[in-house]
């Protein structure tokens with residue numbers, strides 16, 4: 535992967551909830567928000583065409599259009615292949631996945647146009663499609679890289695055999711894997727899944743690194759806040775430090791758009807934890823002793 539595609543910030547800002555924030559209907563207001571984040575070194579943003587049924591990408595593009603100077607400073611990841619029920623033209627109106635060559639080409643063009651950027655730095659297949667014709671999918675993805683529309687292609691939520699079937703027919707290397715990983719969902723660390731990602735040279739990105747907010751609850755939430763106080767950090771900061779301690783240092787894709795919470799996460803992004811702390815947190819998360 536070329537240097538400009540490496541995640542050079544402590545976390546990525548996830549845009550899944552952007553369309554849920556009415557104040558960001560105002561493109562200028564969201565433009566201000568974007569500018570402040572980029573000025574703090576947070577220039578990587580994670581999208582999907584399905585977030586808000588295209589609305590997330592659209593809002594981002596409209597804000598960038600008001601701040602032309604930002605365009606060359608932001609880096610975007612986006613995902614596609616999910617067809618929402620409202621976009622299915624069949625009589626079924628069914629949510630499904632589409633990795634056909636024609637569909638993926640139109641998805642990439644659509645995201646480029648809505649985001650208003652020259653290139654999608656990373657384009658990921660959002661969900662594995664049981665009907666994937668690997669050769670056709672590979673052709674669409676390789677062609678998008680060759681045409682300069684996409685910097686690198688990756689996958690999300692794919693099992694090893696699924697991404698290997700795709701990789702075997704591609705000319706370019708898959709770059710990243712975006713997986714669900716957090717103290718609230720640590721299973722990938724114990725079933726060989728995370729090891730397969732590293733062994734195949736994929737850069738790991740962790741979605742919902744705070745478990746969508748669930749790490750703050752119950753026994754785990756209490757343990758995190760007690761330890762965070764001892765370490766002079768914050769609960770959320772400690773939960774991300776737990777992830778970064780892993781080999782391959784997965785880059786967290788956080789979901790909050792709250793400026794104070796993002797600033798706090800940035801302040802605690804240098805926190806390093808030792809092995810006993812890492813395992814003590816794991817025990818609390820799984821509510822049983824390390825075997």
Ligand SMILES: NC(=O)c1ccc[n+]([C@@H]2O[C@H](COP(=O)([O-])OP(=O)(O)OC[C@H]3O[C@@H](n4cnc5c(N)ncnc54)[C@H](OP(=O)(O)O)[C@@H]3O)[C@@H](O)[C@H]2O)c1
Nearest residue numbers: 548549550580741742743744745746747770788789790795
């Ligand atoms: N590839 C995939 O299939 C996939 C699936 C899901 C998500 N994603 C990506 O992952 C991103 C993050 O997902 P997520 O929103 O579930 O992630 P998250 O960062 O694990 O959770 C965010 C939630 O935690 C809450 N929260 C409570 N206290 C917080 C604190 N002190 N600091 C930060 N957050 C706090 C936030 O509330 P407030 O919003 O009120 O601050 C928000 O509801 C998405 O935006 C999307 O880009 C990818």
